[in-house]
Amino acid sequence: GAVVSQHPSRVICKSGTSVKIECRSLDFQATTMFWYRQFPKQSLMLMATSNEGSKATYEQGVEKDKFLINHASLTLSTLTVTSAHPEDSSFYICSARSRVFANTGELFFGEGSRLTVL
Amino acid sequence: AQSVTQPDIHITVSEGASLELRCNYSYGATPYLFWYVQSPGQGLQLLLKYFSGDTLVQGIKGFEAEFKRSQSSFNLRKPSVHWSDAAEYFCAVGLNAGNMLTFGGGTRLMVKP
Numbered sequence: 001g002a003v004v005s006q007h008p009s010r011v012i013c014k015s016g017t018s019v020k021i022e023c024r025s026l027d028f029q030a031t032t033m034f035w036y037r038q039f040p041k042q043s044l045m046l047m048a049t050s051n052e053g054s055k056a057t058y059e060q061g062v063e064k065d066k067f068l069i070n071h072a073s074l075t076l077s078t079l080t081v082t083s084a085h086p087e088d089s090s091f092y093i094c095s096a097r098s099r100v101f102a103n104t105g106e107l108f109f110g111e112g113s114r115l116t117v118l
Numbered sequence: 119a120q121s122v123t124q125p126d127i128h129i130t131v132s133e134g135a136s137l138e139l140r141c142n143y144s145y146g147a148t149p150y151l152f153w154y155v156q157s158p159g160q161g162l163q164l165l166l167k168y169f170s171g172d173t174l175v176q177g178i179k180g181f182e183a184e185f186k187r188s189q190s191s192f193n194l195r196k197p198s199v200h201w202s203d204a205a206e207y208f209c210a211v212g213l214n215a216g217n218m219l220t221f222g223g224g225t226r227l228m229v230k231p
Binding site: 111 | 127154159160162163164167169171192208212214217218219220221222223224226
């Protein structure tokens, strides 16, 4: 149980295009989803927190107009990188918190999506 | 704000040897503590967690970690490392159950045959 799936796992796009990454909780309802960004050989940096049905909360320095996050249901959150540029190339990882494990603080992570902008 | 420090960026151990990965956190109260493992190009898998109770917690794959309040540490240990344990290990801290997690810089483990 508690599986989180991300799609696509890899995407290559041209500069100036937009890319959407989906994050789904397959067998549980995700009360909260978090989007992280990871540069090569570095740790995870939180980008934003999203709760179902409300606007995402972005961390300082993260452009909300650049990284659009939608949490339309309890099982789906999407991250859209708008007008992507080479500096947006990175590994994006989503994570979800389950109602069942709400008291432990545990997060369940997707497999990650590697974005390469040419 | 809480912070997490993993002092060792790289660690190399021989297969069969014991392992200890260090993690120190900065926070006034007892946080929620986690160890995750990441294989190249993959997401994160939870190894173990601590939020209350016995300070020595057992996880998957033979890992354990001990919460030491006096040292603000949550070190990860394994008595005998296998080649398949080679990966990146992240310690993470949460202020409470509903809070986001703050990650340490990670420790890359390499295993020599």
